[in-house]
Each structure stands twice: as structure tokens, then as C-alpha cells.
Amino acid sequence: MPASTPARLLRILEQTYPDARCALDYRNPLELLVATMLSAQCTDERVNMVTPALFARYPDAASYAEAEPAELEDLIHSCGFYRQKAKSIRACCRRLAEEFGGEVPAEMEHLVTLPGVGRKTANVVLNEVFGQPAIAVDTHVLRTGNRLGWISTRDPVKAEFQLLDAVPKKWWGRVTLLLIHHGRNCCSARKPLCADCPILKGCPHGQEALSGG
DNA sequence: ATCCCGAGGG
DNA sequence: CCCTCTGGAT
Structure with missing residues (x-):
């Protein structure tokens, strides 16, 4: 049992981005x-x-x-x-x-x-x-999911199913917004702020980036 | 210049 | 798999 399971890291992201929610305005x-x-x-x-x-x-x-x-x-x-x-x-x-x-x-x-x-x-x-626990894979989810090692693909559809597999069902409804916020605020495409990352300890990419140079 | 919660067509 | 569609913010 690895120390940093997706569930543990998602719990940290939830604490880091407690108000991560859908930012679109709608009534139906x-x-x-x-x-x-x-x-x-x-x-x-x-x-x-x-x-x-x-x-x-x-x-x-x-x-x-x-x-x-x-x-x-x-x-x-x-x-x-x-x-x-x-x-x-x-x-x-x-x-x-x-x-x-x-x-x-x-x-x-x-x-x-x-x-x-x-x-x-x-x-x-x-x-x-519709209250269905579903994972929407966008560019942030794809990038951060790959860096974290939760998925290993650039195909969004494959990524969705790999995530459904890697992430406990309890988190399916939250993982999209949490990874999007994390991707925007910290795990950016160009210059990810690994030194300030709240889940660095569980991220292979971040570990390598900081140690390997 | 480069990025922003993609999808369809070739 | 690659290309295109598009404006606005930084």
C-alpha cells in the first residue's frame, strides 16, 4: 500500500481548494x-x-x-x-x-x-x-493525471476510464474540479510550481523535476 | 506568444 | 492522428 494513494492526495487537494466548483452560471x-x-x-x-x-x-x-x-x-x-x-x-x-x-x-x-x-x-x-458521479477529462485533468501517474495516456477517453479505475468512486464527482483547479493554480503546463505543490510527495513528476533538475 | 474546463472532420 | 475553428486575457 503506497503512502500517497489518489484518495489521500485528493483529500489534500480538497483542503487546498475547498471551494472548487463549477464556475458556470445556470438554472437548469x-x-x-x-x-x-x-x-x-x-x-x-x-x-x-x-x-x-x-x-x-x-x-x-x-x-x-x-x-x-x-x-x-x-x-x-x-x-x-x-x-x-x-x-x-x-x-x-x-x-x-x-x-x-x-x-x-x-x-x-x-x-x-x-x-x-x-x-x-x-x-x-x-x-x-444529474448527480451522476462522472469524470470529465479536459486538458488540465489529462496533464495533471499523467504527472501524478494516475493515468498513462494522452487520449482523453482512455484517460477517463483509467481515472475511473484509479480513483475511488467516492471521489469521482470531485476529481475533475480538483484537478482543474490544481492544474490552473499550481500544476501548469509550462512552469509547474512543484516547489509549492501541496501533493508533491505523491507526484512522480514533481519529485523528478525537483531532484533531477 | 500562449493559454483558456473541446468537438468534428479529414 | 492531425487539423481547424475563434476571441479575449495575460
């Missing part, structure tokens, strides 16, 4: 789904700046489905990738309206069939609004 599953689609390559803060007007203009899936593309693009422009995102949101909501009664499905198998929705977005929605 559809709003979270749309906000998460907008958040690709964009800060949550920026997403939260556009969503009040967006959610007011399009209160349900049918509204997005009938949206004028140019108007929708305009409302989300500052989030980047605005043509792609507008197209995805519209196509996604069209399917929601036509095949799911306008509701966001609570199953992974259905979510990932929606245009513009991959496993990362689906897992965020499942975890946040």
Missing part, C-alpha cells in the same frame, strides 16, 4: 449544457458574461432550434469559435426538441449523440445536474 440542465458548449477554449467568466442575454433570448430548446444563426452568433461572439458553437447549439437543440421532448437526456449514450456534445461536456452535465 439546458442552460448548463449550452454554457458548457460555450466554454471550450474560453474562460467561464467570459461565458457568464454572455449567458444572461443568451438565456433570456432563448428560454428553451425550441427557441435555439428556431434561432436566426446571425443573431445567435452575435450573442456568443466573444466566447470564440462562435460559428461552430452557434451551429452546434442550434443543431443540438433541434435534436432535443424533436427527439427528446425538449429535455436534456440524463444518459451518456444519448448525450454524446447530440451535435457538439462530446464525453467531456456530457460528463460535466451528468455530474452537475
Whole structure:
């Protein structure tokens, strides 16, 4: 039994980042789904700046489905990738309206069939609004998970399943946000602050970085 | 310049 | 597997 199991390190991260939570503003599953689609390559803060007007203009899936593309693009422009995102949101909501009664499905198998929705977005929605313990793998989770040795792959889907294996189920709902915060604040891509890392003792990459040079 | 809680297409 | 899509902040 190694001294620094994922559970032990996650407990430390929980103490270090006690308020790590989803930073996107939303009031229902559809709003979270749309906000998460907008958040690709964009800060949550920026997403939260556009969503009040967006959610007011399009209160349900049918509204997005009938949206004028140019108007929708305009409302989300500052989030980047605005043509792609507008197209995805519209196509996604069209399917929601036509095949799911306008509701966001609570199953992974259905979510990932929606245009513009991959496993990362689906897992965020499942975890946040449907109370399913799910792990959403983004760039931070991928990087930090590999450095910690909890996973060993650059493929996000493989990483998700390796994490489900390495992390006790109790932590599935928390590991994503904790690793994202840790990745942002400490375990950055370029110059990780290993000397100040709260879980350095359990990190092979950090140990090597500090000793090996 | 480089990064930000990705997904789809070739 | 690599490329593209995009604006804003630092």
C-alpha cells in the first residue's frame, strides 16, 4: 500500500481548494449544457458574461432550434469559435426538441449523440445536474493525471476510464474540479510550481523535476 | 506568444 | 492522428 494513494492526495487537494466548483452560471440542465458548449477554449467568466442575454433570448430548446444563426452568433461572439458553437447549439437543440421532448437526456449514450456534445461536456452535465458521479477529462485533468501517474495516456477517453479505475468512486464527482483547479493554480503546463505543490510527495513528476533538475 | 474546463472532420 | 475553428486575457 503506497503512502500517497489518489484518495489521500485528493483529500489534500480538497483542503487546498475547498471551494472548487463549477464556475458556470445556470438554472437548469439546458442552460448548463449550452454554457458548457460555450466554454471550450474560453474562460467561464467570459461565458457568464454572455449567458444572461443568451438565456433570456432563448428560454428553451425550441427557441435555439428556431434561432436566426446571425443573431445567435452575435450573442456568443466573444466566447470564440462562435460559428461552430452557434451551429452546434442550434443543431443540438433541434435534436432535443424533436427527439427528446425538449429535455436534456440524463444518459451518456444519448448525450454524446447530440451535435457538439462530446464525453467531456456530457460528463460535466451528468455530474452537475444529474448527480451522476462522472469524470470529465479536459486538458488540465489529462496533464495533471499523467504527472501524478494516475493515468498513462494522452487520449482523453482512455484517460477517463483509467481515472475511473484509479480513483475511488467516492471521489469521482470531485476529481475533475480538483484537478482543474490544481492544474490552473499550481500544476501548469509550462512552469509547474512543484516547489509549492501541496501533493508533491505523491507526484512522480514533481519529485523528478525537483531532484533531477 | 500562449493559454483558456473541446468537438468534428479529414 | 492531425487539423481547424475563434476571441479575449495575460
